[in-house]
Amino acid sequence: MSDLFEQPRYVPKNKSVIAIIREFEKEYLEIFELAKTKWNHSIREFHRDATGLKLSRGLGQGRATNITIRFLPDCDNDFIRLIDEHFPDLDFLEYTKTRALYSALNESSDYFINDPVGKFHFVLKGHCYKYLEKYNLKKLQKVLFFEPGRSKDIFGAYYYKDSRIELYYIPLIIFSQINQIDLEYLIVVILAHELAHAYHHVGFDTDGVYWSKMADVDIGIKEGLAQYYTALYVDEQKNIYPGIEEAYRQLLDFQSGPYLVHESWLKSFKKEHVKHAFNVTRRNGNLDYDEFVNILKRAKDQLK
Ligand SMILES: [Zn+2]
Numbered sequence: 122m123s124d125l126f127e128q129p130r131y132v133p134k135n136k137s138v139i140a141i142i143r144e145f146e147k148e149y150l151e152i153f154e155l156a157k158t159k160w161n162h163s164i165r166e167f168h169r170d171a172t173g174l175k176l177s178r179g180l181g182q183g184r185a186t187n188i189t190i191r192f193l194p195d196c197d198n199d200f201i202r203l204i205d206e207h208f209p210d211l212d213f214l215e216y217t218k219t220r221a222l223y224s225a226l227n228e229s230s231d232y233f234i235n236d237p238v239g240k241f242h243f244v245l246k247g248h249c250y251k252y253l254e255k256y257n258l259k260k261l262q263k264v265l266f267f268e269p270g271r272s273k274d275i276f277g278a279y280y281y282k283d284s285r286i287e288l289y290y291i292p293l294i295i296f297s298q299i300n301q302i303d304l305e306y307l308i309v310v311i312l313a314h315e316l317a318h319a320y321h322h323v324g325f326d327t328d329g330v331y332w333s334k335m336a337d338v339d340i341g342i343k344e345g346l347a348q349y350y351t352a353l354y355v356d357e358q359k360n361i362y363p364g365i366e367e368a369y370r371q372l373l374d375f376q377s378g379p380y381l382v383h384e385s386w387l388k389s390f391k392k393e394h395v396k397h398a399f400n401v402t403r404r405n406g407n408l409d410y411d412e413f414v415n416i417l418k419r420a421k422d423q424l425k
Contacts (some may be wrong), residue, residue: 348356
């Protein structure tokens with residue numbers, strides 16, 4: 122329970138951010154808890170099967186590594202500061218509701234061609250359109266998600282020191298609201314990514330070897346692998362939970378660089394090629410992205 126009461130040192134200026142923090146326990150915690158109760162096991166089972174790595178070395182060889190998952194408002198308040206800097210007065214809930222109203226009005230506009238009192242068009246053009254022009258969606262998405270997401274995971278993090286996962290509820294809730302995607306499935310995709318890091322780092326292979334040098338490798342290798350195995354998990358779940366794929370696709374639109382290299386792996390290589398290159402990299406201490414790609418290409422020749 123201690124996660125809930127951890128207050129950010131920085132005091133947010135944006136009132137809707139303050140409201141989310143205040144109402145987190147009542148309004149959102151239940152959805153976040155599903156990550157631990159409903160999805161945690163399924164994602165872990167997937168990573169174990171896909172990579173062959175286990176968090177336990179096996180009977181008599183030490184206990185399993187404990188991966189803890191915590192829910193916090195933000196990572197060092199970086200995202201909250203960004204909101205305060207660029208959109209201090211924006212009410213994200215009002216924005217979400219206005220977008221929904223604008224879509225609904227547009228969809229039903231054929232039924233209001235004869236609008237004798239002019240109310241329909243006043244709400245559509247006079248209110249919604251002006252409001253959404255003022256807070257342009259593309260600018261919002263670029264400033265809050267695309268730019269900061271170039272070099273770090275803004276929605277969650279995995280910490281090497283104590284194998285801890287943190288999920289950041291302010292960016293997760295706001296991203297799901299402004300992009301109109303299901304919060305539960307968004308959390309699932311982020312958890313799959315962070316748990317991939319955990320398995321890749323402290324997962325033991327059948328020789329009891331774990332990836333001791335993971336923290337030092339090129340960001341393209343570690344983020345590429347986390348994204349690659351997340352994509353495979355999404356693919357496995359999409360027929361039963363199409364919302365997971367929707368969340369994954371929406372996230373991809375705001376990712377770049379090392380968070381997209383896995384797309385070319387998915388197109389050009391088979392699962393065993395990637396698994397082989399991953400194992401050679403973990404075991405031989407390779408740190409270089411170009412060398413990783415060379416190993417992938419060699420794996421393709423060797424494993425037809
Ligand atoms: Zn990551």
